[in-house]
Amino acid sequence: MGLTPRFTHPWDLSPAEAQALQRKLARRVRFEVPERMETVAGLDISVRGEQGRAAAVVWHVDRQQVLEHVAVEGTVSFPYVPGLLSFREVPLLLQALAQLRTTPDVLMVDGQGLAHPRRCGLATHLGVLLDHPAVGVAKSRLFGRHAEPGPEKGSWAPLYDDGEVIGAVVRTRTGVRPVYVSVGHRMTLEAAVALTLRCTTRYRLPEPTRLADQLSRA
DNA sequence: GCGACAG
DNA sequence: ATCTTGTCGC
Numbered sequence: 001m002g003l004t005p006r007f008t009h010p011w012d013l014s015p016a017e018a019q020a021l022q023r024k025l026a027r028r029v030r031f032e033v034p035e036r037m038e039t040v041a042g043l044d045i046s047v048r049g050e051q052g053r054a055a056a057v058v059w060h061v062d063r064q065q066v067l068e069h070v071a072v073e074g075t076v077s078f079p080y081v082p083g084l085l086s087f088r089e090v091p092l093l094l095q096a097l098a099q100l101r102t103t104p105d106v107l108m109v110d111g112q113g114l115a116h117p118r119r120c121g122l123a124t125h126l127g128v129l130l131d132h133p134a135v136g137v138a139k140s141r142l143f144g145r146h147a148e149p150g151p152e153k154g155s156w157a158p159l160y161d162d163g164e165v166i167g168a169v170v171r172t173r174t175g176v177r178p179v180y181v182s183v184g185h186r187m188t189l190e191a192a193v194a195l196t197l198r199c200t201t202r203y204r205l206p207e208p209t210r211l212a213d214q215l216s217r218a
Numbered sequence: 219g220c221g222a223c224a225g
Numbered sequence: 226a227t228c229t230t231g232t233c234g235c
Contacts, residue, residue, distance in 0.1 A: 046226075047227085080225060083223075086224095142223070175235090180224080
């Protein structure tokens, strides 16, 4: 039922252990253009104290409509630590994905993918565990340097770490603050940027993650 | 020592 | 992220 991880690992890790694990997970990332990208599952989570609510909204890209949505609640114990966000959010997101009736072609996460100090942001961590196509779309920067993208919708600038391109700063709406797109797993940066733009209608954030955010805090 | 720092 | 109403700016 739904998407289930190919493998798992301990979650009660020390910061040092968590970082070591991220380096190992990053080595498993694969780059490819997904066979299908018709349905996208937007994922997000909201937390109040120790209680969290994760939401998954499956969006049909061409029809621009929601096909399915689920929400699950649970305890979130890992604290927020810049660079270790996935250890706080992945457990509950996996619970939500397991409840889906359908299998989305791509996962769109509210956070970074490879645009991370150890190339293992939330989208990468989740994508690798599920071995499923994933893209990260964050509202702000965690890591990397970049120029200001053009002001029109669709323009974007590469996000670099030294000479390596780790993501893209994308203008989803004219004159609006850009979003940070990066590959999570089984994806290419070009396809991730194109998909993000195709999923964006009248708001700054693409519909999948925007709706998931809305549902998670409802 | 001083910033920066996804959500 | 979360705490929270009105309000500054294009």
